[in-house]
Amino acid sequence: MSVGKRATGGFQPLAEINVTPLVDVMLVLLIIFMVTAPMMAAGMKVDLPQAHSAKPLNPKEPVVITIAKGGKLMLNADEVPLDRLVDAVRAKVNGDLAHVIHLRGDKDAAIGDMVALMDRLSSHGLTHIAILSKREAPAKEAKGAGK
Incomplete structure (x- = not known):
C-alpha cells in the first residue's frame, strides 16, 4: 500500500488494486489445465475404417x-x-x-x-x-x- 501527500500536509493511503498477482495465478492455472487436458481424455485412439454403405441410425421413438x-x-x-x-x-x-x-x-x-x-x-x-x-x-x- 502506498501513501500520497495530501494538500493539507497529512498523508492519505492510496487504494489501488494490484492485479499482477491475479494475472500470474490465472496464467499458471491456464498452463496447468492445457497440459493436463489431453491426459484426461478417456479411451484409446484408433483410426476408424471407412464404410461407404453405412447409414446413420435413426433414434427409436419411445x-x-x-x-x-x-x-x-x-x-x-x-x-x-x-x-x-x-x-x-x-x-x-x-x-x-x-x-x-x-x-x-x-x-x-x-x-x-x-x-x-x-x-x-x-x-x-x-x-x-x-x-x-x-x-x-x-x-x-x-x-x-x-x-
Missing part, C-alpha cells in the same frame, strides 16, 4: 404406456383397450423385443392394475419395461428445527 386412475390405457397419444394393448405395442416396436417400453402410471392408479399390465406385457415377451416417475426437488430443511 413406446409410452400410460395408465390412468380409472384403469384407462393410452399408448403414446392413442387410447387402447387392454385386450388390444399387446398387439398395438408389438406393432409399435416392429418385432424388436429388446425395445424399452416406458410405463407411466397415475399416482392414484391401483398398483394391481400396473402389475397386471406389466405381467401381460412380459408374458408376451415384452420384458424391457421402465417405470417412469416425476423427480421432485429435495425438500429444504426446516429452519430452526433443532432449537
Whole structure:
C-alpha cells in the first residue's frame, strides 16, 4: 500500500488494486489445465475404417404406456383397450423385443392394475419395461428445527 501527500500536509493511503498477482495465478492455472487436458481424455485412439454403405441410425421413438386412475390405457397419444394393448405395442416396436417400453402410471392408479399390465406385457415377451416417475426437488430443511 502506498501513501500520497495530501494538500493539507497529512498523508492519505492510496487504494489501488494490484492485479499482477491475479494475472500470474490465472496464467499458471491456464498452463496447468492445457497440459493436463489431453491426459484426461478417456479411451484409446484408433483410426476408424471407412464404410461407404453405412447409414446413420435413426433414434427409436419411445413406446409410452400410460395408465390412468380409472384403469384407462393410452399408448403414446392413442387410447387402447387392454385386450388390444399387446398387439398395438408389438406393432409399435416392429418385432424388436429388446425395445424399452416406458410405463407411466397415475399416482392414484391401483398398483394391481400396473402389475397386471406389466405381467401381460412380459408374458408376451415384452420384458424391457421402465417405470417412469416425476423427480421432485429435495425438500429444504426446516429452519430452526433443532432449537
